[in-house]
Amino acid sequence: MKKISLEVNGVQENQEVEVGTTLLRFLRDTLDLTGTKEGCNEGECGSCVVLLDGRPVNSCLVLAVEADGAKVTTIEGLSPDGVLHPIQKAFLAHTSIQCGFCTPGMVVTAAALLKECPDPSEDEIRKALAGNLCRCTGYRQIVDAIRDAAAAMRTKEAVREKVSA
Amino acid sequence: MSAARVVGQDVPRVDGLEKVTGAAKYTADLKFPRLLHVAVVRSPHPHARVRDVRTGKAARLLGVRAVASGRDFPLHTGIYLKDQTVFATDRVRFVGDPVAAVAAETPEAAAEAALQVEVDYEPLPPIFDVEEGMAEGAPLVHPDLGRYEVVSWIQPKAGTNVCNHLKIRKGDYEKALKGSWRVFENVFKVPQVQHVPLEPHVSVARVDLAGKVEVHTSAQSPFTVRHLLSVCFGLPHGDVRVHVPYVGGGFGGKAGINLEPIAVALAMRCRGRWVRLMVDRHEEFYATVVRQGLTATLVTGVDRSGKVQAQKMHYLWNCGAYGGYGVNIVRAAGYTCGGAYEFPNVWGDSIGVYTNRPVGSAYRGFGMQEIHWALEQQMDEVALELGMDPVEFRLLNCLGAGKATVTGQVLDEQSGRVDLCIRKVAGEIGLEAAREKRPYHGKGIACAVKAPAMPNDAASSVVLKFAEDATLEILISGIDYGQGLMTVAAQFAAEALDIPVETIRVKGCPDTDLSPYDWQTVASRQTWATGNAVLRAASEIRRKLTETSAEVLGVPVAELTLRSGHVVHEATGRSIPLTRLVMGYQFPDGHAIGGPVVAASSYLPEGLLFLDPETSQSAKPVAKWTFGAQAVEISVDPETGQVTVEKVAACYDVGRVVNPGLIRGQTYGGIVQGIGTGTMEELVVDTKTGRALNASLMDYKIPSTEDVPAVMTVDFIETPQKDGPMGARGIGEHTMIPTPAAIANALYDACGIRIHELPITAEKVWRALREREKAREEAAREAGAAIAGAGVGV
Ligand code: FES
Ligand code: FES
Numbered sequence: 028m029k030k031i032s033l034e035v036n037g038v039q040e041n042q043e044v045e046v047g048t049t050l051l052r053f054l055r056d057t058l059d060l061t062g063t064k065e066g067c068n069e070g071e072c073g074s075c076v077v078l079l080d081g082r083p084v085n086s087c088l089v090l091a092v093e094a095d096g097a098k099v100t101t102i103e104g105l106s107p108d109g110v111l112h113p114i115q116k117a118f119l120a121h122t123s124i125q126c127g128f129c130t131p132g133m134v135v136t137a138a139a140l141l142k143e144c145p146d147p148s149e150d151e152i153r154k155a156l157a158g159n160l161c162r163c164t165g166y167r168q169i170v171d172a173i174r175d176a177a178a179a180m181r182t183k184e185a186v187r188e189k190v191s192a
Numbered sequence: 193m194s195a196a197r198v199v200g201q202d203v204p205r206v207d208g209l210e211k212v213t214g215a216a217k218y219t220a221d222l223k224f225p226r227l228l229h230v231a232v233v234r235s236p237h238p239h240a241r242v243r244d245v246r247t248g249k250a251a252r253l254l255g256v257r258a259v260a261s262g263r264d265f266p267l268h269t270g271i272y273l274k275d276q277t278v279f280a281t282d283r284v285r286f287v288g289d290p291v292a293a294v295a296a297e298t299p300e301a302a303a304e305a306a307l308q309v310e311v312d313y314e315p316l317p318p319i320f321d322v323e324e325g326m327a328e329g330a331p332l333v334h335p336d337l338g339r340y341e342v343v344s345w346i347q348p349k350a351g352t353n354v355c356n357h358l359k360i361r362k363g364d365y366e367k368a369l370k371g372s373w374r375v376f377e378n379v380f381k382v383p384q385v386q387h388v389p390l391e392p393h394v395s396v397a398r399v400d401l402a403g404k405v406e407v408h409t410s411a412q413s414p415f416t417v418r419h420l421l422s423v424c425f426g427l428p429h430g431d432v433r434v435h436v437p438y439v440g441g442g443f444g445g446k447a448g449i450n451l452e453p454i455a456v457a458l459a460m461r462c463r464g465r466w467v468r469l470m471v472d473r474h475e476e477f478y479a480t481v482v483r484q485g486l487t488a489t490l491v492t493g494v495d496r497s498g499k500v501q502a503q504k505m506h507y508l509w510n511c512g513a514y515g516g517y518g519v520n521i522v523r524a525a526g527y528t529c530g531g532a533y534e535f536p537n538v539w540g541d542s543i544g545v546y547t548n549r550p551v552g553s554a555y556r557g558f559g560m561q562e563i564h565w566a567l568e569q570q571m572d573e574v575a576l577e578l579g580m581d582p583v584e585f586r587l588l589n590c591l592g593a594g595k596a597t598v599t600g601q602v603l604d605e606q607s608g609r610v611d612l613c614i615r616k617v618a619g620e621i622g623l624e625a626a627r628e629k630r631p632y633h634g635k636g637i638a639c640a641v642k643a644p645a646m647p648n649d650a651a652s653s654v655v656l657k658f659a660e661d662a663t664l665e666i667l668i669s670g671i672d673y674g675q676g677l678m679t680v681a682a683q684f685a686a687e688a689l690d691i692p693v694e695t696i697r698v699k700g701c702p703d704t705d706l707s708p709y710d711w712q713t714v715a716s717r718q719t720w721a722t723g724n725a726v727l728r729a730a731s732e733i734r735r736k737l738t739e740t741s742a743e744v745l746g747v748p749v750a751e752l753t754l755r756s757g758h759v760v761h762e763a764t765g766r767s768i769p770l771t772r773l774v775m776g777y778q779f780p781d782g783h784a785i786g787g788p789v790v791a792a793s794s795y796l797p798e799g800l801l802f803l804d805p806e807t808s809q810s811a812k813p814v815a816k817w818t819f820g821a822q823a824v825e826i827s828v829d830p831e832t833g834q835v836t837v838e839k840v841a842a843c844y845d846v847g848r849v850v851n852p853g854l855i856r857g858q859t860y861g862g863i864v865q866g867i868g869t870g871t872m873e874e875l876v877v878d879t880k881t882g883r884a885l886n887a888s889l890m891d892y893k894i895p896s897t898e899d900v901p902a903v904m905t906v907d908f909i910e911t912p913q914k915d916g917p918m919g920a921r922g923i924g925e926h927t928m929i930p931t932p933a934a935i936a937n938a939l940y941d942a943c944g945i946r947i948h949e950l951p952i953t954a955e956k957v958w959r960a961l962r963e964r965e966k967a968r969e970e971a972a973r974e975a976g977a978a979i980a981g982a983g984v985g986v
Contacts, residue, residue, distance in 0.1 A: 062214020125674025
């Protein structure tokens, strides 16, 4: 067992974990943050993607102890107080969800992409999501939603800049 | 959103908010106190006698709470053919067949204990191919076949490996074949593939101290799970309770019953404790269920006008080790063997064969993608060989009003228009015969048809009730694992009652103790069956609301309408809000009438008739047909053989589009899943060891964002289905049926090669191109030699 302390969705967590416990299991079993899904447990599906210090990672491939001192954002952290992230809104508007099992990983991966690259091309979106499998949607409406969310976020950003100028 | 005319609108998914925020709970997300973890002991042999199973050592390990094996649970289960026990008893039939299982305090302890279960096997000769399985004197996978319980409309052959055989005999095939101008014969093959739902199978069970069984499971059919659990453990249905939370994809792989019996068997051994069996991604591939393999031999005889006169279909289905569910795919493929075409003289045999492969079961399309892979290539080849345009050939031969299917069912005006679908997609892709051809670029088309494959009495029921604020609650037991059932149920109710869709809550995660019965969520039947039940219940609700209001307002019931959450008397403008009616209406003097407004209703398709056991002729074997077509444009890399699907056009006659966003999503999803089975997917089983060689997402690739065509166009024809809810018919499965065949036809168009065996991998295309190149060189050399030999001077 090892003590770790990390910030998860803005909340400081101090917990004891087995050294072999993955970040995925820690989030789901210890913190009950079950929005992050387990689809393969070996880095091949992307259902478990969370942000580790802002970077998208497959949490099934990261040990909880490796996240000691880090900031972790999960799907639950994207809509604090019930206010949806623009990507979440776009997923609803574009019917980008079917069974929903891939959705948290998709949304979190997309959030990281749009932070890095506010105006991605269709190709860049596809590349960024290539590690996130979805068996239901055929991806079309997911890609459309992300493009739309990017546009909405850019508009908002422009308005914000104008206001502060 | 305006309440009236909600059907046909892009209503957002009613379960969307839960899913997009991570709030939606799937089975593995549920928390249970002191949960025990399960490891399954699986057969390493494809076929062996089980001499002995010793569990003593495992049971004594630290943390182990229960061990169960075959001898304790002898009863058989299976949805149509009861050919499977919870654990193998006397023999194992595939690598992965469960022999025993252990429940322990930690997953590690369970895994360790599973290794300590000792099993004595006596290996038996395995069979992997259908041809081997059909051979005289082949080893029998199920020597007890004649003794299994089976529904009346499935015909297993005792003493063989045939678990079902459906015959289609229509017209005079032999005579028509003799009279044909030209005859074509081809063999097509389809390998086993896996569903790959993103959420692997998981089941949690507890047997309480009073003996009641409770299960939470990732399943498509809570009531069928309850029924089959009751059968296989000999329990009254009332003592088995099944909950299905949100389900992360099913595609048929979670139909019927799967892991639940193992979890329950262990739970019986440690009463009071919750036991969870969660397979990992590897087990998901080989140890749950897969799609059946197919070898199809087709013979087509045509007359000079290009009309098919004689058609023979011989299907050998590789059912794998158990056929409980797969036997009905064999049947459905048989009565649909004519696809979207009118064949006057038919000789069809659809035969299910047991082998020592993973268990074949339902998979989106229920045999239809497999048979269309064969038939749609055959039709293309016939057309091209006759010098006809494949589009015109299809239009000449396709089904439509007044034409008869292979079972002799005569279609009518409301059966749907495949001709319109063909024209639409041909136009979208630009399939006109005179089109300009580019090297290694091709275009192809394929049709699709499917009916719901289900028992004739498969039914759905619903309950509609109100909360105090007039929120309408809809209880359903169809499972919405993505198709959009919850949303369309809300849409139907909103439109029928003229209430805002936002005031409706669909309770889509059923509990068999409290939810109304539904047979199964399969067969693209939910929008249609549950939709019909919702409309019937809504009219009952309307009756109750207007009757009470008539008494209150002192007007005839017939003069009352429902509008925007009120019962309205148009003539006087007087109205009563639903909030004052749904729990009963109270008059100013205090007396009240009515009472809580609740309605239950059901839907069962009427007038379905069994197939004749010898010829399969039947005037109405199925409830409805949904027709469609897809056309594709592809490019081929001549260096690598890689096929890129650039554009896909899809069109289906769905009767009525209930929700454009949802139906487009179904279609995109089906196309891309079709590209998966079409170009990349195959579960490879080693024919020496019986092991699946690519049972991981690393080795078994499914389409990712990078495999999606740049353009997908989706269109719908709306020929209303008479008995469909507001005219709608099923569509969920159909969207992946024609894709592989359309790609194959485009490949032929691109470079003149035909791949007869799925999937169309780069390697197969590359080899075929090389062979053709070699053949050309050979021919050129021979021609050169002939020229030289003839001593023609230069
Ligand atoms: S669960 Fe982590 S990548 Fe699949
Ligand atoms: S919505 Fe089901 S896996 Fe993506």
